[in-house]
Amino acid sequence: MLYNELSDLERRAYELILKHGKKGIYQNDLWKVMGINSREASRVVGKLLKKGLIVRKPAVNRGRKTYLITPAPPKKPTRARRRIELTFLTKVDIRPFLDIPCVRCPFIDKCYVGGFYDPIKCPWLEKWLYTQLYRKKG
Numbered sequence: 001m002l003y004n005e006l007s008d009l010e011r012r013a014y015e016l017i018l019k020h021g022k023k024g025i026y027q028n029d030l031w032k033v034m035g036i037n038s039r040e041a042s043r044v045v046g047k048l049l050k051k052g053l054i055v056r057k058p059a060v061n062r063g064r065k066t067y068l069i070t071p072a073p074p075k076k077p078t079r080a081r082r083r084i085e086l087t088f089l090t091k092v093d094i095r096p097f098l099d100i101p102c103v104r105c106p107f108i109d110k111c112y113v114g115g116f117y118d119p120i121k122c123p124w125l126e127k128w129l130y131t132q133l134y135r136k137k138g
């Protein structure tokens with residue numbers, strides 16, 4: 001879930017919940033602090049719950065039933081997901097790209113296709129590409 005996909009009201013509520021951290025905030029305090037009614041707060045909390053951003057537990061605050069709202073703990077990747085990521089990383093060899101001349105080029109900020117410094121006409125890049133090409137064949 002991306003932060004910029006939240007509505008303004010959801011974002012304000014989520015920021016307030018994050019601010020209270022692990023100790024949490026009671027839902028009946030949330031709507032008072034935000035200056036909205038309890039119905040709006042319930043809708044916002046429901047949306048944040050559905051998006052997996054918060055955790056809501058039944059609680060009692062000042063003699064009234066309510067909910068304690070805390071930020072959801074970060075999700076740990078599953079063992080299978082980690083295995084996929086590690087397999088992918090071991091199969092990708094980035095060493096050939098570490099010596100690309102563009103990394104050290106003093107004109108990189110002025111280099112663009114059709115410009116005075118053009119990667120299509122760059123002798124350093126051309127030499128590097130030929131080196132890579134012949135290295136693979138040989």
